[in-house]
Amino acid sequence: MTAVAPRFDAVIHPPPRLQVCGLLAAVDTMDFAAVRDTVGISDSVLSKHVKQLEEAGYVRVHKVTRASRLRTSLALTRHGRAAFDAHVAELRRITGG
Amino acid sequence: MTAVAPRFDAVIHPPPRLQVCGLLAAVDTMDFAAVRDTVGISDSVLSKHVKQLEEAGYVRVHKVTRASRLRTSLALTRHGRAAFDAHVAELRRITGG
DNA sequence: AGGCATTCTTTCCGACATGGAAAGCAACGA
DNA sequence: TCGTTGCTTTCCATGTCGGAAAGAATGCCT
Secondary structure, eight states: OOOSOOOOHHHHHHHHHHHHHHHTTTTEEHHHHHHHHTTTHHHHHHHHHHHHHHHOOOOEEEEEEEEEEEEEEEEHHHHHHHHHHHHHHHHHHTTTT | OSSSSSOTTTTOOOOHHHHHHHHHSSSSSSEEEEEEEEHHOOHHHHHHHHHHHTTTTTEEEEEEEETTEEEEEEOOOOHHHHHHHHHHHHHHHHHTT
């Protein structure tokens, strides 16, 4: 009864990106700053990892001026969610889920 | 009701080592060659990863002459099993298990 | 004993990933 | 125009990874 085909994803696997995807998978959208603080990494590092995820088509970046401040929100794309689910399924398979 | 305290382990996380630990977690012992073939990596690469796991105290290497051939068998130590379980628990936490 | 095959182990090497620090940049308010 | 906020990009030092090939240990065969 596997919902998705397990598939290891090297873009998602590294710790910081796995955490980012894990956070985004649980919500519709999350602010850059919130992700940065939750994961506990610097602006520059998060920015670089988000860029990887964006280039893979897994994350969508939305820049909005809110409360007269620049707010960048992140969200998984449909494709990103599918890739994350598949990777999680593969992790479960590997680890004997 | 978490059985083990989730704890991310950088020694275990990389794909080849996660696979090796996943295999060993399911059995008492497994031959070097069987692990190598199941994981699908070369002798030298497996040897190097096993060395990392050994140095972390996670894997025990047993060299035996069997059927007049050198046979190296691998097994998780108790400590290795605990670390693996903790890492898997952390992965589940991160991925929204 | 010498040579050869089997089984890993170690070394060498080039490629690539990663994070910290700092400089850059765009937007906005004072 | 200047300073602040909120990321982004660049620079750099370090680390990891795997492939290829040389090494080493052990046993078999003649």
